[in-house]
Amino acid sequence: MLLPEFQAVILAAGKGSRMPELTAGKPKCLLPIGGKPLVWYPLHKLQQSGFNDVILIVAENQKTEIQNAIDRTNLNIKVDYFSIGDEELGTADSLRLIHEKIKSDVLVLSCDLVTDVNLSEVVNLFRQHDASICALLFHPPSAEQVVIPGPKAKHKPERDLIGVDTQTNRLVFLASASDFESNVNLPKSLVRKHTNITMYSNLIDSHVYVLKKWVIKYLLHEKSISTIKGELLPHIIRKQLSKPKVKEHNLSVVNTKDSNDIFHYAGESESDSLCVRNASTYNDHYGDVKPCYNNDIIRCFAYIAKPDTYGIRVNTLPAYCLVNAKIIEKWDKIADGKELIRMDSKADVKSTQVDDKCIIWESSRLHEKTSYKNSIIGANSEVQNFSRVFNSILMSNVVIKEKVALENCIVCDGVVIESGSQIKNCLIGSRHVIPKQSVHSHEVLTVTDRLMEF
């Protein structure tokens, strides 16, 4: 069988530790976004980009649940589930575990990506420069004010410092802004080599990476690296500045094989592209007399998506709220031709007051004389008479009794809200029961000991 040029891997074993309120009772990758679970979006993106199969890394105890949910979404892409144990594993650790399945270069996605970007542009940049790593970066979304359910708190986004060579799109610097106290130290050799760097502090790392096969092999050897973004990428980006040690001819062959040098893995002597490059007059940069790519063997590139691209990582509560507020507007671009099902045919909707910004999932029962605006009603949920649900997200198996007013809330799985309650701007944890006539606003309502597990 012909090897595919790229293999796709989706990392879906994350615990969603940045939004524990939502992920306490549900795998992060199954959080509802519009009418689909979160993981559907990267899967669909891959299918749309022409991938026939994908390796999906999931946590052992969530595998069945995820598998069932994906089977229900009618995707054609063949999903190869790979389950990993429950212990806290980093993203690079996950990759290391599947190394036996990796036969070619890899496209790594996170399960929390919702975007309308064209993946082939990233891949093309990778191909064009025969890169080691290519990362996809987004411009920050235009600042939108969404009232986040739960207590009023400042959500401070994590910021990365990302340095990109302005001429060549080489990714030359990556670090988290919180790693530094007052000064950022740049090696002088970096600015001498890349004399025009644009340093971004507002770009969003999409966690879409195209990796050369050798990177996985190197990962296998370098056991101390546990995350892709936090450790692997900065490490390899830094290594761009080093050159392989000059080989001493006296050394025995066995000796060089044993060397743990990254260049032992990254060697490109056998590749055709090197010959082509040596024969060509192409140079990626001007301003000095150095050869193309400065003769670097390791080359990392950044593809910065066009400013009008929509791309968001659903890994925090604000991001989750934002994406749900936007999903109908962006649906056409994201799903590219796939029809948006506003009301599942298996839903039992008796209400006449459902506005066109609502999405009703299968088997939900909306009784008469109920009102809905701008909301998502998850599977098997029930809303009884004289209740209204505005700007809210109901996950699955939620029961809302009579005369309940719900505004700007996120209601997790299996919640029961007894009659007469008025709840505004709240986040209700899974399987919580709200007693009758409760009035809440700006709170997280949850069985507290459930959260303690994390």
Place this chain on the structure above:
Amino acid sequence: MSHKSKEVIKKDVVQAVVVAENFRNDFAPITNDTPLALLPLLNVALIDYTLEFLSLGGIEETFLFCCSNVDLIKEHLEKSIKNSAGWSLTMKVNIIISESCRSFGDCLRDLDAKGLIRSDFVLLESGTIGNIKLLPILKKHNEICKVDKGAAMTIILQEAGVGQAGRCLHEELLLVSTLNNRVLFHQKLGRSNTRKIELPLEILVDNSAVNILHNLKDTHIAICSASVLPLFSDNFDFQTRDDFVRGLLINEEILGSTIYWHLIKGSQYGASITNWRMYQAVSREILHRWTYPLVPDMGISTRENNYTHLKNNIYRNKNVHLAKNSNLVEDVIIGSGSSISDGSQISKSIIGENIKIGKNVIIEDSFIFSNTSIGDNCTIKHSVIGSDCILKPGNKVTCGSILGKGVQLPKDKFVEDSLVQSKKPEGACAADKLGEKAYKLKHTDDDEESDSEEEGLVKQLSRLHIADQEIEESDDESVASSKSDEELSYTTSPVPDDTNLFLTEVIDSLARGFEDKLQCDNLILEINSSRYAYNVTVKEVNFNVVKAILMLPFQLSTGQPYLHSLRPLLVYFSPILKNYIRNTNAMTDCLQAVQEVASTNNELNECVVTVLNWFYNKDHLSEEMILSWFSGIDKNTRFYARVQPFINWLQEAEEASSSEDE
């Protein structure tokens, strides 16, 4: 006030300020009697390029600051005006004489006091030439000022890759700016040897994106708002323009001023001659016509174009006598009235006016000023020969030598890497005398304060560029190959590992415990909680507790000898030792701790036997463990020798006791 609006509409005269002095001595001995402004550059005075550039750039009035040799400059300008030089037709030049000024900053403060400047102006440092269209940049600066009231200056920069000749190595510029060209960080790296560049985090985080640029050279041309002069007056510590830029960036909030930069594009060119190396680079660039229309064959400051431009960049005056067998290779300009005899070969050199060059002379990469005669069989390489010199036959002048005005070298001298002047300098010794009118000057004449390697490099960089790739390349490559991970990392110091943190924590606990006479039980509790906090193994706990106690005397620094302060500590912490040194493994850890502290601290090493003896007597250590530990120590260390007597004593005691048993 009624006619105020009329005055505003009336177009301001576009003004420029040129500071003709550089307040340094880079061009000695040539500038001993010629002002820098009149330094010949391709046989035309430097100031002519500057003025011509300004008038072509659209300037209508120029203030020229002179501090020394004013009469010569005045005379030169008057002559130019009389000959109706190009600039004199469109531009008015005012000479400002202030012999008291000692720096660039002083000049601007003086100018502020005089109150001659009312609006935006162009500011040039000494020796600046170019062909930049200044009016569009002035307009752009004006627009920036409308948006940003604090905009004080727009510095004009030109692209120049690493290693380009026209990029002054003193002034390797690192610039961080916003995407709309506001300067956030401006550092000239040239003099520093550091391998790291420290950028304040806030400039990266406060802006969504910044440019970090290292591919620029400073043209030493700037557009200034009227606020620049008062800023110089208010901050009397600003000596140079770079001081000004730095001061404004550091005190951005206090001074409320901002700086922008402008990149000149296309065929525009700007450069400043700050030292011999730049002189050499700029000469070459003029020969290569980067400064067009300021090139010899177009006539600079004259209406006649005396030079013909031939292939291989050879510029020949009409009035030149070349012998049949003489050879001009490339990049050569020969001034009027010069003659070159048979068999001479000239390449990459500037030959002034009225030069007599004898037979079989070789001149490469050199600059010969006017009215000089060079005898037969002379060789001149990488050197500058001042005006009115006489070189007798057979001389060899090489390696960045500079001959001042009127030097006369007798026959067959060899001058290498020296400054030579015609007058006898003060304190000259006999060895410095080359001839009646030729005395060597010491290179490090003025800077006696430091002879460090860096200083030497600085000196070297300001002199003529002799051989390629000696400094730049080597430093580039060595950095690339000898780079360790640590050097490449972005954070300042490596993150201290947990074990080290644990050790400092334990030392703190014990020090406090001893001073406040806390219960040892409580201290054990404290140590155990630190242990869990830092997740260290039992082995490391034992090791570090003992180490901490042994290190404590240094921490408390009672002033007493080590042993005196250690003894009460050991007695006091005895319960703690008992708690941790429970089994044979713990004893090994304890002994290793003693060994480590002793090998790094001489104080303990000297009394290690006493300490070990104490541990032994208090039953913290067993005899077998000490012996087995000792057998593992390297016999060649001083530590081994120190412990040896104790071991001997132990073994003797053992034999004695065992024999007693029998």
